[in-house]
Amino acid sequence: MPQNKTPVAVTMGEPAGIGPDIALMAWVARKDLGLPPFYMRADPGLLAHRAHRLGLTVPIQLGEPEDAYKTFSKSLPVVSGTAPVEDRPGDEIATTGQDVISSIEGCVRDVHEGRAIAVLTNPINKANLYEAGFSYPGHTEYLGALAEKLWAFDKPLRPVMMIAGPDLMVVPVTIHIALKDVPVQLTRDLIVETGRIVARDLRERFGLAEPRIAVCGLNPHAGENGTMGTEDRDIIAPAVEILQQEGIDVSGPLPADTLFHARARQTYDCALGMYHDQVLVPAKTLAFDDGVNVTLGLPFVRTSPDHGTAYGLAGTGKAKPDSFVAALRMATVLGNPGAL
């Protein structure tokens, strides 16, 4: 595990969910697991209450991101900036959306200013954020918009969601949209742009010299020559052809039902799915505890546990911090270019 004196910035996430629990648990396990330093942008009172509720001894040290490296071994570094947040684990309707959003924005600003090497986001309740005026489907799109603004890009960024586990990496080409909208929003250009970003980031961030990408079909049997749907033939196959002409090692459209068994997984590095559940189901089935949600296509590194707020477990001590720990390790490795 590479060490760097610049820490990872961790967002508060949904305060009534398990984000605070898993971050506190990870900090407690820092020495046993050899974890790299991180700090949280969150309400210190919330964290203190949750630690008490969980029976964890976690001294909290308020400060700035620059203090985190020195502080981390003895206390959990916290950068405040949110209003006080009541500790109401499991209360799905607690309204804290604005604090959740400002924590994310603060962490991204920290990376932009060189105060953090990466952002690790804790799970959010998307519906709660919509109530607070959040207009993005999830972190992925919001982080793209924040990056465009802070890094002053002159054209829109395309942030790409990847779920990465030890045995499978997947990317959904369309993300948080209704299933009925998938055939409408799935275009050749979207697949091509996504494929380019995946190939580039697997090379540049993950150190794969020639990444192999497998592209799923949309329909059963990848359309069976157009008899079970035409998108595979008319949209996906032409996109694959363009990517191949650009020298990217890409195959497809491939029937998705036979793409995720152990032997098939040996034939590619990353599978591109046409919709969320097509690829997140196999990814989370294989590695729910240690899968990581990592956003490609950004000018900075963002990782996240692959799970959600798990309200039923918040404050009970039953949440597993493993995916948080995997996300922290990945953020540190990817945030240290050249460490691979």
Ligand SMILES: NC(=O)C1=CN([C@@H]2O[C@H](COP(=O)(O)OP(=O)(O)OC[C@H]3O[C@@H](n4cnc5c(N)ncnc54)[C@H](O)[C@@H]3O)[C@@H](O)[C@H]2O)C=CC1
């Ligand atoms: N990155 C993010 O911000 C994400 C946010 N969400 C949000 O989370 C909320 C709840 O979504 P769900 O579909 O219920 O998914 P979920 O991942 O919160 O829970 C699914 C199941 O897994 C269990 N689980 C989740 N994390 C666990 C952990 N660390 N240890 C042990 N068990 C764990 C839960 O108890 C539940 O049985 C929604 O509002 C959704 O939008 C969901 C996925 C990712």
Ligand SMILES: NCC(=O)COP(=O)(O)O
């Ligand atoms: N299903 C994955 C998920 O909901 C995470 O989305 P995001 O908040 O990382 O965009």
